[in-house]
Amino acid sequence: xxxxxxxxxxxxxxxxxxxxxxxxxxxxxxxxxxxxxxxxxxxxxxxxxxxxxxxxxxxxxxxxxxxxxxxxxxxxxxxxxxxxxxxxxxxxxxxxxxxxxxxxxxxxxxxxxxxxxxxxxxxxxxxxxxxxxxxxxxxxx
Numbered sequence: 001x002x003x004x005x006x007x008x009x010x011x012x013x014x015x016x017x018x019x020x021x022x023x024x025x026x027x028x029x030x031x032x033x034x035x036x037x038x039x040x041x042x043x044x045x046x047x048x049x050x051x052x053x054x055x056x057x058x059x060x061x062x063x064x065x066x067x068x069x070x071x072x073x074x075x076x077x078x079x080x081x082x083x084x085x086x087x088x089x090x091x092x093x094x095x096x097x098x099x100x101x102x103x104x105x106x107x108x109x110x111x112x113x114x115x116x117x118x119x120x121x122x123x124x125x126x127x128x129x130x131x132x133x134x135x136x137x138x139x140x141x
Contacts, residue, residue: 038066092111
């Protein structure tokens with residue numbers, strides 16, 4: 001059984017999900033990866049965490065989601081007593097300065113524009129892995 005906390009990837013684009021999973025596999029990420037494919041699926045994790053499931057080491061959040069956009073997901077997570085302590089990294093195609101400002105105003109921990117090239121994405125995955133799952137100190141549950 002894996003004792004590492006999961007990484008929650010909130011991403012609706014199947015190609016980007018596949019890209020992220022392949023990049024983390026190549027990096028041999030020790031943490032399991034859970035996927036929420038829209039804002040509603042992301043919100044379903046709140047009840048699971050309230051029921052005692054392990055909080056993720058980090059949430060990787062796309063902004064351009066169907067049903068509920070990523071900024072609303074971020075707002076609700078940062079307002080939740082359990083989820084507010086979980087680091088959130090926006091991983092999105094949007095380089096719009098207004099999206100960046102809004103994300104930081106809502107409490108995002110980092111904002112990364114997704115590279116389209118697989119090798120560059122592997123580099124980003126490597127940085128995420130090292131910083132958020134290895135170096136970053138997490139509060140005790």
